[in-house]
Amino acid sequence: MMCYTDSIRVQKSLYWEVRMKKLFGSNGLSVAMILVGVLILAASGILIGMQVGNSMRQSAYEEELAQKREYEAKAQAEREAALKAAQEAAQAEAAQNTAAPTATPIPADITMTTEQLAAAAEAIKGVGVAGTSTVFSYADAQKNAGISLSTEDVPQPEGTDAAQTPGITITPTPTPLPSKIVCIDPGHQAEEMTDTEPNGPNSTEMKQKVTSGAYGEFSGKNEYEINLEVSLKLRDILVSRGYTVVMTRETHDVTISNVERAQIATAANANIFIRIHCNDVDESEVNGVLCYGPASDNTYLPQEIIENSQRLCEVLRDNQCAVTGQKALNNLYQNDMTGINWASMPVSIVEMGFMSNETEDLFLASEEGQNQIAEGLANGVDAYFAG
Ligand SMILES: [Zn+2]
Missing domain, CATH: 3.40.630.40 (Zn-dependent exopeptidases)
Structure with a gap:
């Protein structure tokens, strides 16, 4: 038996059936269902597409991040190496400064009187440097004729007294005064x-x-x-x-x-x-x-x-x-x-x-x-x- 509510439902159903038939003809329901299916498929496609896009963006980001981390790690390693080298250099310099007085003794300065200094300079000017040869022109000979220093007169470093004349010091050079x-x-x-x-x-x-x-x-x-x-x-x-x-x-x-x-x-x-x-x-x-x-x-x-x-x-x-x-x-x-x-x-x-x-x-x-x-x-x- 059909109650009132059922009667209304049937009426509504009939109403939609009539409207569909008006819109799409007698097969309106089937067409509508196909349309709905197409819509669902399209929606799914969009969703999948979005998902794939997100996935691609994600992997690109991760790759970029990995590169950035690698670069950061490399830079950090370089900073640490530079710091270590600087520390080692500073330590070595400090060690050298500490060891200098015993490892490489600094030669004591030689002190000469003003007269000795002038005489030595004149003598050196006259004879050149030990282990060398010189040609004297006669003009040179005349110019230097006033020099009467013999080798014995040339001040020798060993004989000088450091306390003799304060203020004038000569650091000895590797080449000694010429002897012969x-x-x-x-x-x-x-x-x-x-x-x-x-x-x-x-x-x-x-x-x-x-x-x-x-x-x-x-x-x-x-x-x-x-x-x-x-x-x-x-x-x-x-x-x-x-x-x-x-x-x-x-x-x-x-x-x-x-x-x-x-x-x-x-x-x-x-x-x-x-x-x-x-x-x-x-x-x-x-x-x-x-x-x-x-x-x-x-x-x-x-x-x-x-x-x-x-x-x-x-x-x-x-x-x-x-x-x-x-x-x-x-x-x-x-x-x-x-x-x-x-x-x-x-x-x-x-x-x-x-x-x-x-x-x-x-x-x-x-x-x-x-x-x-x-x-x-x-x-x-x-x-x-x-x-
Ligand atoms: Zn001859």
Whole structure:
């Protein structure tokens, strides 16, 4: 049986059925249901799409975050490393400062008087640096002629009193003041000097300033060439052994008289003065080595310099012959040699051999011969200062 309510429901149902049929025809309900289904599907699609989009955004964000964290971690590690290095450096510096007084003792300063300071500066200016060589022009010699300091006068660090003069201090340098100065005079020059000069201080006897020297017909060389070649080799050996070497010339084209050569040695405060020459006589068979020095009665030189000059002559000749095997001839001590009489230190003229003898002329001109002679003479210098 149908109650009133049911009747109303049926009526409503019929009402919607009628309206649907009006809207969509007799199959209106089916079409409506399809429409609803389509709507549901569309809604689902939108929801899924949103979900996927969210998911993609999420993963991109996470990736970015991971990169950021990695970067932060790296930066932090770098900051820590830098901090650690700075701390270690500071610790090392502190340790070094603490250890400095014992690990590397600071050399005590040397105190000199004002006079000593000036004298040392003047002496150093005059002679150059130990272990080097210098060429003195005659102008230099004249300029420095006022210097009368001998090596003994040069203040030595050991002897100075720190309490002597407050205020002036010199920090010692690695190179000590030069102790041994050798002046080498390569005999003669390209052109002789025919003018004359006194053969000794206050002497009335005049001698030619510079003679032309010998010529070796076998070697085809001039004496002044061989003299300079050996002198340069001797210079190099002496410098390598720590001597200070002063050369009167290092070229042939000079005009320096024998008096001037001696004055150069004096201006340089040389301890010894070695004059390099070759011999020449008419007899071609004569050969051997000899040195000229002052005679014992030389009036231009003090006795001590005469004796030391003769000792220098002996050690130079003997040491050259020991290396070269040449014959040692008697040395000649006489008082007519200008370059000896004007010297103010032990002096020797080395006659290295005879250019008038074929064997010695070729030996003197040869590279090997010159090397041997230079080595022998350098040994002689060592022997002189050791004696
Ligand atoms: Zn000569």
